[in-house]
Amino acid sequence: MTTPAAPPRTSATGTPHTRREGRAKVTGEARYTGDIPFAELAHGWLVTSTVARGRIRSVDTDTVLAMPGVLAVLHPGNALRLTPGAGLMGPDANLQLLQDDRVPHVGWPVALVVAETQEQARAGADALVITYDEEPYDTAFRADHPGLRPTAPSPLAMPDVDQGDPDAELAASAVVVDREYTTPEEFHNAMEPHAAMARWENGRLEVVDSNQGSYAVAQVLAALFSLDADTVRVRSEHVGGGFGSKGLRLPHTVLAVMATTILHRPVRVVLTRRQMFSLVGHRPATAQRVRLGADADGRLRVVEHETASPTSTVHEFAEQSTRHSRTLYAADAFRLRTRVVPLDVPTPGFMRAPGWAPGSFAVESAMDELAAEVGVDPIALRLRNEPETGPVSGLPFSSRNLVACLEEGARRFGWADRDPRPGVRRDGRWLLGTGVAAAAHSAGVGASTAAITAEADGTYTVRVTAADIGTGARTALGQIAADALEVSPESVRIRIADSDFGLAWLAGGSMGTASWAWAINEAAVALRKKLADLPGDMADLPPEGVTAHADTTELLAAREQRESHGYGAQFAEVAVDPASGEVRVRRMLGIFAVGRVVNPLTARNQFIGGMTWGLSMALHEEGVRDDASGGLANGDLAGYHVAANADVPLIEADWIDEHDTYNPSGIKGLGEIGIVGGAAAVANAVWHATGVRHRHLPISLERVLSGGRR
Amino acid sequence: MTSTRSTEISLRVNGETHSLTVDNRTTLLDALRERLDLTGTKKGCDQGQCGACTVLLDRQRVNSCLQLAVAAEGRDVTTIEGLADGEELHPVQQAFVDLDGYQCGYCTPGQICSAVAVIEELAREWPSAATDDVRRPPAVSEEEIRERMSGNLCRCGAYVNIVRAVTQAAKNEQVNA
Numbered sequence: 050m051t052t053p054a055a056p057p058r059t060s061a062t063g064t065p066h067t068r069r070e071g072r073a074k075v076t077g078e079a080r081y082t083g084d085i086p087f088a089e090l091a092h093g094w095l096v097t098s099t100v101a102r103g104r105i106r107s108v109d110t111d112t113v114l115a116m117p118g119v120l121a122v123l124h125p126g127n128a129l130r131l132t133p134g135a136g137l138m139g140p141d142a143n144l145q146l147l148q149d150d151r152v153p154h155v156g157w158p159v160a161l162v163v164a165e166t167q168e169q170a171r172a173g174a175d176a177l178v179i180t181y182d183e184e185p186y187d188t189a190f191r192a193d194h195p196g197l198r199p200t201a202p203s204p205l206a207m208p209d210v211d212q213g214d215p216d217a218e219l220a221a222s223a224v225v226v227d228r229e230y231t232t233p234e235e236f237h238n239a240m241e242p243h244a245a246m247a248r249w250e251n252g253r254l255e256v257v258d259s260n261q262g263s264y265a266v267a268q269v270l271a272a273l274f275s276l277d278a279d280t281v282r283v284r285s286e287h288v289g290g291g292f293g294s295k296g297l298r299l300p301h302t303v304l305a306v307m308a309t310t311i312l313h314r315p316v317r318v319v320l321t322r323r324q325m326f327s328l329v330g331h332r333p334a335t336a337q338r339v340r341l342g343a344d345a346d347g348r349l350r351v352v353e354h355e356t357a358s359p360t361s362t363v364h365e366f367a368e369q370s371t372r373h374s375r376t377l378y379a380a381d382a383f384r385l386r387t388r389v390v391p392l393d394v395p396t397p398g399f400m401r402a403p404g405w406a407p408g409s410f411a412v413e414s415a416m417d418e419l420a421a422e423v424g425v426d427p428i429a430l431r432l433r434n435e436p437e438t439g440p441v442s443g444l445p446f447s448s449r450n451l452v453a454c455l456e457e458g459a460r461r462f463g464w465a466d467r468d469p470r471p472g473v474r475r476d477g478r479w480l481l482g483t484g485v486a487a488a489a490h491s492a493g494v495g496a497s498t499a500a501i502t503a504e505a506d507g508t509y510t511v512r513v514t515a516a517d518i519g520t521g522a523r524t525a526l527g528q529i530a531a532d533a534l535e536v537s538p539e540s541v542r543i544r545i546a547d548s549d550f551g552l553a554w555l556a557g558g559s560m561g562t563a564s565w566a567w568a569i570n571e572a573a574v575a576l577r578k579k580l581a582d583l584p585g586d587m588a589d590l591p592p593e594g595v596t597a598h599a600d601t602t603e604l605l606a607a608r609e610q611r612e613s614h615g616y617g618a619q620f621a622e623v624a625v626d627p628a629s630g631e632v633r634v635r636r637m638l639g640i641f642a643v644g645r646v647v648n649p650l651t652a653r654n655q656f657i658g659g660m661t662w663g664l665s666m667a668l669h670e671e672g673v674r675d676d677a678s679g680g681l682a683n684g685d686l687a688g689y690h691v692a693a694n695a696d697v698p699l700i701e702a703d704w705i706d707e708h709d710t711y712n713p714s715g716i717k718g719l720g721e722i723g724i725v726g727g728a729a730a731v732a733n734a735v736w737h738a739t740g741v742r743h744r745h746l747p748i749s750l751e752r753v754l755s756g757g758r759r
Numbered sequence: 760m761t762s763t764r765s766t767e768i769s770l771r772v773n774g775e776t777h778s779l780t781v782d783n784r785t786t787l788l789d790a791l792r793e794r795l796d797l798t799g800t801k802k803g804c805d806q807g808q809c810g811a812c813t814v815l816l817d818r819q820r821v822n823s824c825l826q827l828a829v830a831a832e833g834r835d836v837t838t839i840e841g842l843a844d845g846e847e848l849h850p851v852q853q854a855f856v857d858l859d860g861y862q863c864g865y866c867t868p869g870q871i872c873s874a875v876a877v878i879e880e881l882a883r884e885w886p887s888a889a890t891d892d893v894r895r896p897p898a899v900s901e902e903e904i905r906e907r908m909s910g911n912l913c914r915c916g917a918y919v920n921i922v923r924a925v926t927q928a929a930k931n932e933q934v935n936a
Contacts, residue, residue, distance in 0.1 A: 077799015289865025519863025661916030
């Protein structure tokens with residue numbers, strides 16, 4: 050057997066690689082869902098409710114159907130019946146669109162106008178007159194809302210915790226910090242509005258969709274429309290950001306499928322920016338109470354954390370803010386509570402680091418308050434409360450390098466020289482301060498499949514239903530496959546985002562790359578064995594190549610339980626103008642420990658992107674609900690400010706080496722941890738600058754001028 | 760054919776002239792995307808708040824979602840598809856690839872079109888809110904570029920790399936000018 054001598058090869062993972070789709074993205078060649086032309090394409094435009102609660106009394110379809118180009122008006126009176134119970138993670142009644150006349154919130158889909166062109170569909174939607182029987186509504190969330198109750202059991206719910214004797218520990222504590230913190234409604238605002246094209250082709254439902262996981266979406270659509278799973282094919286080649294908003298709620302997709310099934314021609318539905326504020330599962334407001342009891346030296350005796358958030362009357366989603374408290378610090382006792390109240394508002398959902406982001410703001414702010422109370426440096430306080438095992442779970446850590454992150458970050462940020470006194474540094478009209486916070490995010494894995502084909506021409510093709518929502522997944526998986534096959538990344542073709550490739554975890558929960566990489570590694574092992582068993586050599590491969598498959602479902606089920614998280618340390622320096630109330634972040638530094646970093650170029654970008662979200666959460670983002678209408682007063686990108694370029698200073702992110710094979714790929718995931726702790730680091734820096742504690746986000750000009758009041 | 764609802768126009772896009780009849784309500788953005796299949800220009804908000812639809816109109820940047828197609832008659836439109844010289848990327852495009860000045864890529868065409876115009880604005884010595892002394896030419900600095908690029912939102916938060924990419928391209932331009 051003769052094989053050509055392999056050229057010397059260095060590891061592809063761990064070295065920077067520019068993106069595989071980079072050229073396509075900078076030239077405009079990359080086609081996102083709404084960019085792909087289809088013959089005979091019709092355009093659907095959603096009509097959403099203008100009242101907060103009530104019933105649809107009438108839909109005046111005649112006028113609109115007479116308008117030029119209008120093909121159909123779908124509404125509860127004529128819509129296809131959907132199968133109840135469908136959902137990505139348990140039944141989600143938000144998917145039951147146009148099924149009855151009930152209106153649960155402002156911005157709920159009440160009709161879809163389909164027309165030959167976008168302009169005609171939009172004009173039809175604007176002209177559609179819908180009357181309602183309005184009912185009294187309640188859209189005002191508050192920490193003492195009488196409707197607050199424990200969460201319903203669900204796979205996503207964090208059970209309440211009563212561990213040790215919190216009351217006795219509080220009584221024995223030398224210092225107690227007892228504070229309330231609030232965070233507002235926040236919205237993902239991926240740059241690409243949610244879009245879907247659906248058509249029936251050769252007996253199959255073909256959907257091109259903007260989502261974070263095409264396999265999962267195909268499963269949901271099959272269940273909803275009572276189709277064989279094999280009948281549905283969903284693809285999402287390029288996705289313009291997701292952040293948790295593209296997978297759970299699918300109004301565009303469901304209505305495109307409904308319309309194409311009725312009209313027998315391809316239909317595209319694209320959400321407007323404004324519709325994205327009520328239909329894709331925002332981060333709910335939270336009201337959190339944190340009570341830390343400690344000895345005089347800052348050692349924690351008790352951690353109490355109660356979080357409350359509103360959900361809708363359609364479906365329960367609770368913001369799991371206590372996740373942060375469960376893993377960060379050791380204490381003798383814990384009391385953790387999650388409460389939720391159904392209001393006449395849109396259903397919240399996953400938004401980048403759900404639970405972690407708002408929870409870390411409260412807990413990491415409280416830790417800073419405790420540090421000031423006991424006169425201990427905020428980093429020293431955290432080191433003093435480092436747990437040996439999972440503080441609540443009791444499980445061993447798969448790895449935990451928070452201490453290393455804090456110490457390396459302190460060194461690089463120049464923390465040692467910090468004067469702890471607040472409100473004593475000036476630069477002209479600016480007051481200056483620095484702050485720190487710890488970060489964590491769960492490092493999970495979901496069952497996935499992958500296939501690799503050794504092609505007859507000596508290249509390899511990997512197929513996995515991954516999604517690249519901007520993470521650089523395509524590039525990272527190419528590096529992983531190259532190393533697993535011991536070939537160069539250039540000889541590996543990566544095909545993703547096609548539900549026909551089979552089961553795979555979503556680009557979500559910071560679990561995507563770890564999940565897909567495991568399946569790819571297993572498939573590579575299987576392929577190399579197959580190839581080794583071949584009678585001839587690589588030159589004799591059949592024309593269709595040789596393919597090996599892998600499925601990690603059983604391997605995953607057999608894994609021992611560990612507490613597995615990525616950790617990090619966030620540092621911020623701010624300047625506050627006490628006359629105008631303006632807060633400027635001057636620099637941020639994040640040091641993270643997230644296992645193996647596959648592609649330093651894109652990983653750093655992800656961390657910095659997350660930290661930019663932290664800055665934006667700290668200073669800018671706030672959905673304002675108008676009690677007079679029950680709707681959002683600022684549901685667009687002019688009213689809802691997300692950090693713009695001039696808001697963002699030099700942000701640096703780096704990581705420490707960490708070897709952890711609990712996830713066999715060594716990857717912990719890094720898409721979300723960058724936001725965790727960011728808002729607290731900024732808020733703590735604002736306190737250090739001004740001496741005023743901000744417990745309510747965002748730290749707007751008005752709040753700075755009014756001394757941090759709610 | 761021109762009627763009360765539609766108008767026949769000719770659009771000059773990336774050096775090529777197209778004759779088409781458009782619904783009078785059609786924006787330049789939709790004409791590019793739906794009629795000319797130039798989908799590199801993206802629709803992020805359709806109301807002038809995000810910058811994803813930025814194109815160059817007579818070499819100046821505009822939000823194409825706020826421009827009616829009929830009003831672009833006779834003007835020179837440059838889109839992201841018109842920046843590269845054959846296989847050779849425009850220096851701004853190359854800098855975005857090399858320095859990872861993007862993540863999801865959806866705002867990228869608008870960012871790049873904006874950056875091309877920013878570099879020209881700097882060369883013409885136009886001041887911005889970040890210019891300390893408006894009597895002197897503005898510096899090619901990160902502060903200037905952050906300010907001038909702030910009409911283009913990037914929700915992935917790739918601003919740090921965007922600023923690096925635009926600064927690098929702007930400085931190279933300055934050297935070559």
